[in-house]
Amino acid sequence: MSSIAKGDLILEIADLAVEVQGRLILDGVSLAVRAGEVHAIMGPNGAGKSTLSQLLAGRSGYEVKRGTVRFLGEDLLALPAEERARRGLFLGFQYPVEIPGVNNVYLLKAALNAQRRQHHLPEVDAFDFLGLVRDKMRLMQIDESFLGRGVNEGFSGGEKKRNEILQMMVLEPTLAILDETDSGLDIDALKVVANGVNSLRRDDRAVVLVTHYQRLLDHIVPDRVHVLAGGRILKSGDRNLALELERRGYDWVRHEASAA
Amino acid sequence: MNAVAQSLTPLARLAGAQTGLPGGHRWDERRRGALERLIALGLPTPRDEAWKYTNLRLLERRELAPAPPRPLPASALDALPPRHGPTLVFVDGRFHPALSSTALPAGVDFTPLATALATELPPALEARVGAGDSVDERIRLLNAALLGDGGLLTVAAGRAPEQPLHLVHVATGGGAYPRLVISIEAGAAARLVEYHLTLGDSDSVAVPVTDLSLGAGARLEHYSVGLGGARAIQLEDVTVRLEREADYHHLHIGLGAQLARLDLRVRLEGHGASTHLAGLFIADRARQLDIRTRVDHLAAHTSSDQVYRGVANDRGRGSYDGMVIVHPGAIKADSRQSSRNLLLGPQASIDSRPQLEIKADDVKCSHGATTGALDEQMLFYLLSRGLDRDTARALLTFAFAGDVIAKLKVPELRPFVEDRVLGSLPTAQLIREFIR
Numbered sequence: 001m002s003s004i005a006k007g008d009l010i011l012e013i014a015d016l017a018v019e020v021q022g023r024l025i026l027d028g029v030s031l032a033v034r035a036g037e038v039h040a041i042m043g044p045n046g047a048g049k050s051t052l053s054q055l056l057a058g059r060s061g062y063e064v065k066r067g068t069v070r071f072l073g074e075d076l077l078a079l080p081a082e083e084r085a086r087r088g089l090f091l092g093f094q095y096p097v098e099i100p101g102v103n104n105v106y107l108l109k110a111a112l113n114a115q116r117r118q119h120h121l122p123e124v125d126a127f128d129f130l131g132l133v134r135d136k137m138r139l140m141q142i143d144e145s146f147l148g149r150g151v152n153e154g155f156s157g158g159e160k161k162r163n164e165i166l167q168m169m170v171l172e173p174t175l176a177i178l179d180e181t182d183s184g185l186d187i188d189a190l191k192v193v194a195n196g197v198n199s200l201r202r203d204d205r206a207v208v209l210v211t212h213y214q215r216l217l218d219h220i221v222p223d224r225v226h227v228l229a230g231g232r233i234l235k236s237g238d239r240n241l242a243l244e245l246e247r248r249g250y251d252w253v254r255h256e257a258s259a260a
Numbered sequence: 261m262n263a264v265a266q267s268l269t270p271l272a273r274l275a276g277a278q279t280g281l282p283g284g285h286r287w288d289e290r291r292r293g294a295l296e297r298l299i300a301l302g303l304p305t306p307r308d309e310a311w312k313y314t315n316l317r318l319l320e321r322r323e324l325a326p327a328p329p330r331p332l333p334a335s336a337l338d339a340l341p342p343r344h345g346p347t348l349v350f351v352d353g354r355f356h357p358a359l360s361s362t363a364l365p366a367g368v369d370f371t372p373l374a375t376a377l378a379t380e381l382p383p384a385l386e387a388r389v390g391a392g393d394s395v396d397e398r399i400r401l402l403n404a405a406l407l408g409d410g411g412l413l414t415v416a417a418g419r420a421p422e423q424p425l426h427l428v429h430v431a432t433g434g435g436a437y438p439r440l441v442i443s444i445e446a447g448a449a450a451r452l453v454e455y456h457l458t459l460g461d462s463d464s465v466a467v468p469v470t471d472l473s474l475g476a477g478a479r480l481e482h483y484s485v486g487l488g489g490a491r492a493i494q495l496e497d498v499t500v501r502l503e504r505e506a507d508y509h510h511l512h513i514g515l516g517a518q519l520a521r522l523d524l525r526v527r528l529e530g531h532g533a534s535t536h537l538a539g540l541f542i543a544d545r546a547r548q549l550d551i552r553t554r555v556d557h558l559a560a561h562t563s564s565d566q567v568y569r570g571v572a573n574d575r576g577r578g579s580y581d582g583m584v585i586v587h588p589g590a591i592k593a594d595s596r597q598s599s600r601n602l603l604l605g606p607q608a609s610i611d612s613r614p615q616l617e618i619k620a621d622d623v624k625c626s627h628g629a630t631t632g633a634l635d636e637q638m639l640f641y642l643l644s645r646g647l648d649r650d651t652a653r654a655l656l657t658f659a660f661a662g663d664v665i666a667k668l669k670v671p672e673l674r675p676f677v678e679d680r681v682l683g684s685l686p687t688a689q690l691i692r693e694f695i696r
Binding site for chain 1: 638
């Protein structure tokens with residue numbers, strides 16, 4: 001769909017400060033994500049991780065006080081949520097909402113076709129679409145009965161997360177932001193989800209994993225690890241930083257940052 | 261002219277419309293009595309507790325006298341879905357044999373009320389036909405004042421006709437006052453599908469009153485679809501009595517009319533009787549659609565559940581006013597009420613008031629009501645997948661209506677209602693593909 005080469009800038013956040021209901025949640029976040037990379041954003045609860053994810057996907061209710069966000073060179077914050085999705089940004093939700101009465105498979109098909117229209121590609125018909133989605137469902141170990149059900153309706157926590165990854169696999173986003181996709185998963189489900197994410201890794205795409213725990217990173221090895229705390233990225237490193245966080249917790253990063 | 265005189269005027273004029281109605285002197289007396297009481301009481305106003313949400317000011321400028329007999333164009337019923345099963349048609353409240361099925365299934369008996377009024381009725385039946393003159397039921401009084409036709413419909417004990425029975429009401433302009441007395445005898449099971457139509461956008465005032473009784477162990481699924489035109493007024497009153505172990509389902513779909521109100525009263529008189537009431541209305545444009553239910557638990561182990569969904573758009577208004585009373589002795593009664601309402605525009609409004617009065621011990625009752633805009637989380641989820649805003653909103657609106665539509669168990673009715681619901685939603689064409 002595009003001519004993105006490994007190393008191209010996909011997401012560039014500069015000095016981003018965001019208020020939610022008058023409270024400063026993000027206070028100067030800067031981050032650059034390039035094609036071919038997997039980044040992990042880690043941090044304690046309340047660090048602003050979910051705010052960052054939701055803001056990037058276009059949720060309303062956030063007030064940007066300063067800073068910029070560029071996605072494939074464009075001003076991301078100027079685009080409505082649906083436009084961001086069609087241009088290849090995907091958010092895997094921490095708590096995917098149940099929408100009874102809106103069929104899973106039709107949502108998926110409508111989402112894919114909205115994106116294809118954006119890229120002036122012919123729409124996929126129902127028959128071809130089912131073929132495409134069935135293969136991906138097998139990989140995600142999602143039961144066929146899922147096709148006839150409402151979006152996330154009656155799904156367990158793990159099923160909802162697998163459904164998020166399935167949607168991501170169908171949409172093949174340029175940038176996938178996965179917000180706490182590992183929370184609430186047992187080890188088998190975690191492996192299934194990790195397989196799904198790894199199957200998407202390519203030189204022209206990027207993934208941002210937002211997570212509290214290191215264990216997901218055993219299965220999806222990140223190129224860069226960032227610690228988000230108190231509304232800023234306090235430290236960045238390679239995957240060894242994640243292992244160190246696992247061992248030592250987050251406090252030492254905060255102490256180190258405040259000492260600096 | 262003061263307000264009282266204004267509200268009396270159309271009623272006072274009705275005295276002239278009472279002559280020449282079927283049934284002879286005895287029924288003339290009863291009709292006169294009903295009109296006198298109604299004139300003394302006046303039409304309900306929003307100051308009456310039971311009419312808080314329904315403003316009848318529109319009635320003041322309408323012709324209430326029964327519509328004169330008019331030829332009905334053959335296309336009058338074209339708007340309806342195919343009907344598999346017998347159909348009885350009532351035009352301006354009068355039974356219309358030419359458009360109705362001649363053959364009814366074994367065990368189903370129908371007599372036009374105009375015919376029945378000319379005969380000596382069994383006292384119990386006569387009491388049911390004449391019922392409705394009590395003080396606070398002014399809509400029934402209005403119907404009783406002009407009572408002339410409708411029908412007596414019986415499904416004999418133990419019978420279970422395979423096909424649903426269809427009752428089609430067409431209003432052509434002016435007043436319509438059908439009275440239906442329906443008996444589902446012990447152990448019988450039936451399905452009843454009622455449609456309320458108007459001819460074009462004629463000025464019509466329909467006041468249908470239905471008296472239903474279910475014998476021991478009887479079961480009735482009763483569907484009612486309101487499709488009135490832009491200037492139709494309908495004030496419908498349905499009363500149901502259930503004996504031991506009887507089971508009554510009422511599903512109301514309100515999609516038309518300028519002003520439509522349903523008063524539905526269910527009396528669970530026999531041990532173990534149960535009722536399931538559900539409804540969906542879409543108050544778009546400037547429609548006012550009101551639902552008022554009253555369920556009386558009068559015996560032990562009775563159960564009732566109510567699921568009402570309202571959608572208002574543009575300048576549409578609606579209400580759900582539901583009262584459940586668990587009377588002394590109705591132990592182990594089980595009652596649930598759910599009213600959820602969706603407002604799609606800043607000028608739309610819906611009032612919701614589920615109420616519960618418990619006078620017995622050892623009962624299980626719950627109720628809940630919500631009114632609000634589309635769920636922001638759901639909307640964001642759909643947008644975050646690239647759906648445009650109009651499609652996302654239409655999908656969520658249709659999904660909101662979905663749990664009532666799913667209760668339509670008559671096969672031809674469901675696609676018809678789905679289609680009409682889609683037709684009344686903004687940007688509906690965008691989502692037709694989603695539901696098939």
